[in-house]
Amino acid sequence: MTKNSSAPDAIAFCVRCGNCMITRMVGDRPRRACPECGYVHFTDPKVGVGVLVVEAGKILLVQRKMEPERGKWSIPAGFLDQGEDPQETAVREAFEETGLNVTIEQLIDVYHNPPAQGGASIFILYRARQIGGALQAGDDADAAGFFAPNALPELAFESTQAALKLLAKHQ
Ligand SMILES: [Zn+2]
Structure with a gap:
């Protein structure tokens, strides 16, 4: 099983009875x-959230410190926490990875990534605008x-490439 x-x-033991x-x-x-108590484990899709921040025609990117796609560049993005509004995730990740405060302007699109790629299976992309902060790579990013x-530098993830292609078309 993948x-x-x-x-x-990895789901080896029942969370209800320990069998x-x-x-x-x-x-x-x-x-x-x-088989003992009938509990069934349902897997949830992983939801990723990203922000496209454009300033003077330039796009905000971060260099990935972690696998997958370590060393390549992507837009600031991260996983939705349990109970978190995806717009909050977007603002939080942008700040954590780049030091910039952003405000969400609009939803660009929602992407479905094939599970074989790893990472998020659902990816929500927002357009955002910088409203403060100072550009500095955070703990999750190398630059x-x-x-x-x-x-553009070498990009990670098909969703990043697709989003940036779309943006280039509209400029
Ligand atoms: Zn059980």
Whole structure:
């Protein structure tokens, strides 16, 4: 089973009774389930949120410190925390990764990434505007900076490439 499967092997023990979990069909999918008490583990999609910040025609990018795609550049982005509004995630990640305070202007699109790519399966992209702060790479990033659309560094993730292509078309 891959890590994005509906029945991840890592779910070894029942959270309700502690018994060993097994894999069985639940509806049309294999799921981890407890043969003792009947508890079924449902996997949730991972939701990523990103921000496109453009200033004087240049795009804010960060260099990734972590796998996947370590060393390549992407827009500031991160995972939605439980109970968090995705717009808050976007503002939080932009600040954590670049030191800039941003305000959300609009939703650009919602992308579905194939599970095989790893990372987020649902990716929400906002357009945002800088309202303060000072540009400085945060703990999650090796570097941060603004880049002209015709002088972009090596980009990570298909969603980043797609978003920037779209932007270039509208300028
Ligand atoms: Zn159980």
